[in-house]
Amino acid sequence: MRIVGLTGGIASGKSTVSNHFKSHGIPVVDADVVARNALKKGTGGWKKVVAAFGDEILLDNGEVNRPRLGQIVFSDPDKRQFLNRLLAPYISYGIFWEVFKLWMKGYKVIVLDVPLLFEAKMDKFTKPIIVVWVDPETQIQRLLARDRSSEEDGRNRVNAQMPLDVKKSKADIVIDNTGSLADLDQQFQKVLVQVTSPLTWNEFWLSRQGVLTILASITSGVVLCVKAFSKNCCS
Numbered sequence: 046m047r048i049v050g051l052t053g054g055i056a057s058g059k060s061t062v063s064n065h066f067k068s069h070g071i072p073v074v075d076a077d078v079v080a081r082n083a084l085k086k087g088t089g090g091w092k093k094v095v096a097a098f099g100d101e102i103l104l105d106n107g108e109v110n111r112p113r114l115g116q117i118v119f120s121d122p123d124k125r126q127f128l129n130r131l132l133a134p135y136i137s138y139g140i141f142w143e144v145f146k147l148w149m150k151g152y153k154v155i156v157l158d159v160p161l162l163f164e165a166k167m168d169k170f171t172k173p174i175i176v177v178w179v180d181p182e183t184q185i186q187r188l189l190a191r192d193r194s195s196e197e198d199g200r201n202r203v204n205a206q207m208p209l210d211v212k213k214s215k216a217d218i219v220i221d222n223t224g225s226l227a228d229l230d231q232q233f234q235k236v237l238v239q240v241t242s243p244l245t246w247n248e249f250w251l252s253r254q255g256v257l258t259i260l261a262s263i264t265s266g267v268v269l270c271v272k273a274f275s276k277n278c279c280s
């Protein structure tokens with residue numbers, strides 16, 4: 046199985062690229078969705094976070110007030126790291142489970158869309174790694190236009206992540222999303238060819254088909270040995 050890492054900065058265009066993959070039949074595990082599920086009312090993550098941050102981060106219906114918690118953690122690195130530590134086991138487990146379900150379905154290529162792929166050291170499980178890069182001014186403009194947040198909030202969120210240029214230097218493939226959506230689409234077509242190239246042997250052995258091939262070979266080997274042994278010993 047090929048697990049492609051997709052990362053970048055906040056509002057750099059990861060979800061836009063993810064949607065391109067999905068429309069070509071390549072499944073995407075979205076870490077933001079997993080993280081949202083890990084913080085739903087009544088879950089283990091929710092209980093830990095409420096115990097740590099108090100009732101003031103809750104809405105009247107008991108769900109977490111995400112913008113409120115965001116304001117707290119994106120303006121305070123210690124609180125952000127604390128939140129990351131509380132949620133990390135739930136997010137890792139959630140991602141693992143989603144990958145496992147896709148493996149069981151027999152997918153050979155999947156994409157992991159993880160904003161904090163490098164920060165959370167999950168890059169070691171993915172190859173190739175695609176970084177969606179955008180120039181800093183365009184990034185902040187798109188972020189403010191999409192989230193309608195204050196400039197201070199937006200800049201806090203950008204500064205909470207590893208600089209995009211550092212992520213770019215760690216990438217196997219860089220998509221420059223500073224231009225138009227048509228530019229992005231053109232780059233994506235080339236990336237799609239790379240990502241869907243034939244699996245390496247290692248990737249094949251990690252796929253469901255590879256594991257079934259190994260099991261079938263072992264089973265037939267054992268059957269042949271047993272047959273040969275019983276023929277020799279009884280003749």
Ligand SMILES: CC(C)(COP(=O)(O)OP(=O)(O)OC[C@H]1O[C@@H](n2cnc3c(N)ncnc32)[C@H](O)[C@@H]1O)[C@@H](O)C(=O)NCCC(=O)NCCS
Pocket residue numbers: 054055056076077080084111112114115118125128129132136159160161162202205206
């Ligand atoms: C603080 C929370 C409640 C704010 O929720 P909100 O709905 O406003 O933002 P959302 O979850 O949609 O995240 C938007 C973007 O913010 C960035 N981001 C989210 N969490 C973090 C973080 N801990 N550090 C740096 N950037 C982050 C990502 O680029 C993400 O795509 C939420 O982001 C959260 O629970 N974060 C901690 C979990 C986490 O690490 N998520 C990232 C998955 S790898």
Ligand SMILES: Nc1ncnc2c1ncn2[C@@H]1O[C@H](COP(=O)(O)OP(=O)(O)OP(=O)(O)O)[C@@H](O)[C@H]1O
Pocket residue numbers: 053054055056057058059060061062077160187188191222223224225226227229
């Ligand atoms: N090439 C582009 N031209 C214009 N707008 C774009 C382009 N690419 C993305 N956008 C817009 O920029 C915003 C951010 O893009 P997107 O949501 O894909 O980023 P993201 O990296 O997934 O963000 P997050 O980290 O918050 O999940 C969206 O409103 C999207 O529609």
